[in-house]
Amino acid sequence: MSYSNAEELLTAIQPATGGTEILDPATGELVGRVAQGSVSDLEAAVDAAHAAQPAWDALGHEERKRLLNSAADNIEANAEALAQLLSREQGKPLNGPNARFEVGGAAAWLRAATAYDIEPEVVVDDGETYATKHYRALGVVGAIGPWNWPMMISIWQLAPSLRMGNTVVMKPSEYTPLSVLALGHILNEVLPAGVLHIVAGGRDVGEKLSSHPLISKIMFTGSTPTGKAIIRSSADTVKRLTLELGGNDAGIVLEDADPQAIAEDLFWGAFINTGQTCAALKRLYVPEAIYDQVCEALTNVAAKMPMGVGLDENNVLGPLQNKAQFDIVADLVQDAVDSGAKVLLGGNPDLQAPGYFYPTTLIADIDPQNRLVTEEQFGPALPIIKVKDVEEAIGHANALETGLGASVWSSDRQQALAVAARIQAGTVWINSHGTIDPRIPFGGAKQSGYGLEFGLDGLKSLAQPQLIKG
16 A cells, blocks of 8 residues: 555554553644553564464465565655654755655665575585575564664564564554654565564563563664663573663764865765764874864864754754753763863753754864763764874774764775774774764674674574584
């Protein structure tokens, strides 16, 4: 079925009466209502997914691939309604690398899960010994998603899980349940009954999901503290885990970089989704020789980017999604200002205006140990740290406990590659930041999580390897 707008889609997923109100973070207006699931609802969903899994697995790879591609077709047929709902609930604008981009990415990643053949691998064949490795379904996968990219990250979790013959029970963030429920509704118009379940609920639902004995694996994207809690609660049942946790990504500019040439890519590396991205550029190290030029070029780009209500086609930056995140950003920027750092742009939000809008903010001449540098701000505020040389920059980049992504900016690719090899991060980009690709595995280092998503490695992580000898 095709839905022409968000209101039609909301009618299909909202309770007839009651439910918890979800408000637009840009305006405070009502977006819709969501029925809050209980632990009992979660248990019923797990039981149903467990019952449906053998038949889904028995369909085989080719039929599952066909159904997932049909589900991607259905996303594309309803793309505008999904994007409107996402913009209203999450706050991100329709245009730029935002709501329409996210819905398109959801369809693309769903198709990417069907792009690989999973054949048995011959491990040994020497005339005496013959051994093969096979990839079997795990069973039921539990998925717990965040509020910053609710549709896209849900697909990252459910698409490879379903492709490999697992069924899925998903708990969306309490801040953005409507987006995920709508996405699930669109998918379930194509998928067999019982294969995908979405239970919107609170922390108790997530805790039960991560400890439930019928859940074979948990996929989680979110904060490091919550990831640690999931590790603990999953331990008794020895669940497989893929955790994409907090990041505080460093960018290192080398002296040979052209400030004008890299300024716009630096901006989007830091401010995609108004900075609310785990693998966004969150601290930028620039050598003294070109520090002022980089600051000026970046400020000029940032000043031109319109921020406002997401449904306005002119905007490319939106509000913070919730008051708690707004307060974190405001506190960290104020701490930087109080320490004597220089505000190049932004700061000073209008607290009387509607919505959780924090202005695009660039902070210069900041101490490398300031909290805005060492703590993940997850919003539209970027500290620019002056360093003497690349050795100092690498030292600062590696000093923190996180290691999701990083970037090196240079006109000399070989020099950039040499620096990238010394950075402790799961992904290092050259002259870009956060440009993910469904064919390229993605995962964190240190306390930014473990396990790989995307590509063939991501698919295999949603399966149980089985070795057969003889």
